[in-house]
Amino acid sequence: METSVEPSHxxxxxxxxxxxxxxxxxxxxSVRIPTGKITVIVGANACGKxxxxxxxxxLLKPARGRVLLDGKSIQSIPTRExxxxxxxxxxxxTAPEGITVADLVGRGRYPRTRWIRQWTKTDDEAVAAxxxxxxxxxxxxxxxxxxxxxQRQRVWIAMALAQETDILLLDEPTTFLxxxxxxxxxxxxxxxxxxxxxxxxLVLHDLNQACRFADxxxxxxxxxxxxxxxxxxxxxxxxxxxxxxxxVRIIPDPVAGTPMVVPLGRHTTxxxxxxxxxxxxxxxxxxxxxxxxxxxMAGGSLAAQALSASAAASGICRPTDR
Numbered sequence: 001m002e003t004s005v006e007p008s009h010x011x012x013x014x015x016x017x018x019x020x021x022x023x024x025x026x027x028x029x030s031v032r033i034p035t036g037k038i039t040v041i042v043g044a045n046a047c048g049k050x051x052x053x054x055x056x057x058x059l060l061k062p063a064r065g066r067v068l069l070d071g072k073s074i075q076s077i078p079t080r081e082x083x084x085x086x087x088x089x090x091x092x093x094t095a096p097e098g099i100t101v102a103d104l105v106g107r108g109r110y111p112r113t114r115w116i117r118q119w120t121k122t123d124d125e126a127v128a129a130x131x132x133x134x135x136x137x138x139x140x141x142x143x144x145x146x147x148x149x150x151q152r153q154r155v156w157i158a159m160a161l162a163q164e165t166d167i168l169l170l171d172e173p174t175t176f177l178x179x180x181x182x183x184x185x186x187x188x189x190x191x192x193x194x195x196x197x198x199x200x201x202l203v204l205h206d207l208n209q210a211c212r213f214a215d216x217x218x219x220x221x222x223x224x225x226x227x228x229x230x231x232x233x234x235x236x237x238x239x240x241x242x243x244x245x246x247x248v249r250i251i252p253d254p255v256a257g258t259p260m261v262v263p264l265g266r267h268t269t270x271x272x273x274x275x276x277x278x279x280x281x282x283x284x285x286x287x288x289x290x291x292x293x294x295x296x297m298a299g300g301s302l303a304a305q306a307l308s309a310s311a312a313a314s315g316i317c318r319p320t321d322r
Contacts, residue, residue: 008035008166008199009058009085015065017054018048024063025051026223033167033216036197038189040210044244049203050091052220053171056201057088070297083111087165091172091203094155095144101155102140105131108162130161135190149176157185161192168192170202174209182206188211211235211258219243235259 010035026048033039033056043048054060056067058074067074069145074082087108095104108130109123131137134154144152153176170189174182190213192198204210210217211231218228219235221243227234236259240248246263253260261292 008197009070009169010068011086011199011201012068013052013056013065014068016052016055016062016067018051018060018062024223026062028065029224030065031218031228033199033201035199036193037199037215038193038213039201039216039218040214041201041203041218041220042205042207042210042243047220047243048223049220051223053088053169053201053203054090057086057169058082059088059090063310064238067322080111083163083165085165086167086169087160087163089156089160089168089170089173091175097145099144101131101142101144101147101158102127103135104144104155105136105140105158105162106160111163115281126164127162130158133161133191134158135184150178150181153177154181154185157188158312164299165198166196166223167199168201170200172203172205174204174206182209189213207235207240207261208253208258211260212253212256230260235261310318 013029013031016026016029017024029048029052031052032280041052043049043188051060058079059069061075069077069082069085105127106123128137131140134157136151136154136158139147139151144155147155153173157170157173158169168189173185173189177185186209189200189202193200195297214231216228217231219226219239226243227239235250237248237250240246240250240261248264249262250259251262252258
């Protein structure tokens with residue numbers, strides 16, 4: 001007899017208007033989060049990304065519109081029931097003074113306990129698995145106050161994982177993490193998505209990481225969604241210029257094949273590259289040396305190199321191949 005997998009819970013918003021102190025941040029926003037996928041929200045600072053995430057998690061009550069969890073208004077669902085379906089890692093969480101890593105992660109099990117149900121072996125296993133996944137098991141007995149910023153962030157992620165919800169919302173989960181741990185966290189989220197079909201929504205600032213790891217990308221500006229969909233369709237030079245006010249070139253990521261955003265800037269064009277310290281020769285290609293012209297990043301040379309590298313790396317496992 002085959003066992004059926006219970007469908008993941010659904011999350012959507014209709015005509016949201018949300019703000020603080022009489023100032024509206026989000027304006028008439030509607031969105032449906034793809035179930036069982038990884039969705040990444042991107043946009044400039046103060047565009048409403050975190051406000052949207054908090055509203056989806058019921059931390060903020062909209063002035064107009066509603067958030068729907070499994071088709072019901074999230075405001076009408078009991079808090080404990082919401083917490084068994086949806087978990088949130090906010091941007092700057094705070095912990096009680098002196099609490100240890102194990103105790104904090106264990107609090108992720110609170111929504112699944114009752115006064116008639118004591119702590120069980122299942123709870124122990126969930127906490128241990130969450131701490132192992134985030135590489136904090138070895139510091140389980142240490143107070144949170146003694147940890148580095150990166151260690152604290154991984155502990156908070158472990159607490160969210162211990163909650164074992166079908167929907168997981170994370171606001172800039174790679175903050176304070178070095179590059180290695182950033183990718184470990186993002187790879188972990190992909191693992192959770194693939195293994196449990198967990199719906200994951202996160203806010204990221206790094207557009208290249210967003211393109212690599214997102215199934216669905218939401219681009220926001222001034223409290224509204226500019227566009228959403230596959231990263232290959234959303235991240236264009238025009239969209240990045242509109243959202244961030246930054247001139248860029250989009251080339252294929254040589255590893256993942258996803259869009260790679262290359263900012264132009266004012267002082268980092270190829271004409272500014274220093275001469276080789278060993279032979280005094282300028283690091284320019286033959287076309288530049290003969291014609292005396294700066295290589296146009298929009299031209300074919302750089303794109304051809306990236307495409308060639310991407311083809312050579314085609315055998316590498318890519319985050320999008322799931």
